[in-house]
Amino acid sequence: MNIGFDAKRAYHNGTGLGFFSRVLIKLMAAHYPQHNYYLFNPKPGTLFQPETTNIREILPTQSLHKLLSSAWRSKWVTKDLQKLKIDLYHGPSQEIPRGIPQTGIASVVTIHDLFPELYPQDFKPIDVKIYRTKLRYACNYANKIMAISEETKGHIVEKYGTDPARIDVAYQSCDPIFNVIEGVDKKEVIREKYGLPQQFFLHVGTIIERKNLLNICKALKLVQEEIELPLVVVGKGSDYKEKVKQYLIDNQLEEKVIFLSDQLAARGKKPFIATEDFPGLYQLSTAMIYPSFYEGFGMPIIEAMSGGVPVITSTTSCMPEIAGDAAFLANPERPEEMAEGFRKFYGDASYRNAAIAKGLQNAERFSPGKYVQSVMNIYNSAL
Template sequence: MKIAFDNQIFTKQSYGGISRIFANTAVELEQLGVGVRIIGGFHINNYLKELPKSITSGKYIESYPKRSLRVFNQLNKAWSSLEANKFKPDIIHETYFSFDSPIKKKKPVVVSVYDMIQEIFPQLFPEYELTTPEKKASLERADHIISISEHTKNDLVNLFGIQPDKISVVHLAADTLSQATANDYKEPERPFFLYVGGRRGYKNFKSLLRAFASSELLVKDFDIIAFGGMPFEKEEVELFHELGLNENKVRHESGADSYLAFLYSKAFAFIYPSLYEGFGIPPLEAMVNHCPVISSNTSSMPEVIGDAALFFDPREKEEMKNQMERLVLDSKLRQDLIKKGLSRSENFSWKKTAMETNKVYQKVLAS
């Protein structure tokens, strides 16, 4: 069996969750003996640079010259057709959403869906970022759909009217983050809660700040470190001041995966206040790195995290504050969550993701 991944996501992301999913899955599929080829074309993706040449084709460029993206899209369509004719895939797995199939070949098509955030919270996105029409077109022409959680599958059924038997759920995994040595990074002076990722809109970071600031216990003894995403915006800094939080109390950090692993291992707890996630990899990363998890109880989070976290309603500031304080006041509970997290994380691996994906491919070819 031969599977071709198209170039869509690799032309959009230098780094990013979706392109990393496909890169990891391709490596594991090859280990399972599946013929796999990522038809990258002219791409900007850094993960592809690190993959074996046996599973990739294409040329890395640092960025597309201004006003040239349309030209490169046409070049990539031609490149994709040539590569597909050489590789002769049995299935084409589209890596993102488009009105027309990027690889013009009469083969079964599989499409992955990662979340339905834009459909549930369209008001949080500028109009030019909304991809709902392209998503609908992709899913209509797909022979089968992979959803990364049962919750996202239910959203697809309820919001788009897709038949449940056209959708298979394949869970993701956490990357094994390279561990830092003891001398690589300086340990923060005060205990801290760790937040990871973007902070806008449905990520609900401002609610976390308000919950934290409302607790004398938390403010007195703890800081918040926000890792990743953009540096703090003016609006966020103004909120810090409004809440009486100085900029040493809430800090932005960024860096290599080894630094993130270091922060997970040193954090008092990882906190995840998001209103919606299609899957939610950061809690799994925290668990793998011996960091207890406090998470919102919405969308896919209970499905992924199981009983290995303290949960709260992300729209209830008092609930969030209470769960943070509860962990501070109960050292045994914290150790129990660390043990539960390690156990829960063992249910997820990229090898398992690839095996379940391969079952979908076999089902498609047998139908």
């Protein structure tokens, strides 16, 4: 079978959708080597380096298509799909090309979340309009919709009236590097490289209101007399980050929160974490806290658990669905509940060890083999 992918994110996005696309493509090509995988990339990029011979990058060749590469990706690419005899096309980032139903080529679209629908105030009006147009088209015309959680599936049905029978849930798998328990020496190299303290709590995610960093900081204030551990924050931010920083200043908590990108920049280093260092970074932490108000999936939960790191997360959205009974669940509106999670993982070794064991077991639900099997089942049902 010839399988095509919208590969813009794989080649050009260094964060969420890029990680998702790269992991998906690599796992499918490795587990199902009998198929050919065509990556339709609107312009050259360097973030993805395929490692198997059954993956082929396709770039626009006509001058007009190169000049208007976004139009090629969103519509004109259908001619290339037909020319290459693509049997199935997968849009892994919430959209499919216009006109693909007329080609007779089966299509699958992955829907990760409905953030602009649920939180339109957090986006520019033009971005919300573009998002809705692309997503509605994909939900109306894709042969199959792949939702990354039951939570996301429910929102698609609620917001767009899509027939639930057209939507299958396929839980993601994290990059296999997170399943490796790093040795002491490797972790110490990472600690020194990024200037990390001996013990710390960890928060991973873009610094925006939905990720709830301010309430994490309020929880830290509640335990500041009991627990000396700082919080290491990995992620970028702007206005909301400044709001959090002002809270820290007002409450004399500046030394309790380390914004890792800022610290690296201050040391004259590149302000980001190398992908291969993330597992060790997680595993150096006492616990990872991720109390978002809403997520489509919550990948850091699985990344942490896969490496034996206990997790504090939310009672809301998809977090209980993904974390199962392996995490400490806290109401994201209540810093006092997060503070209790800090106390449990810092002061109760037996509780922490039990959570680690449960987390490793829970992570098996999201193994690469189970993931690619569920995706291939969706592909076959779309044909």
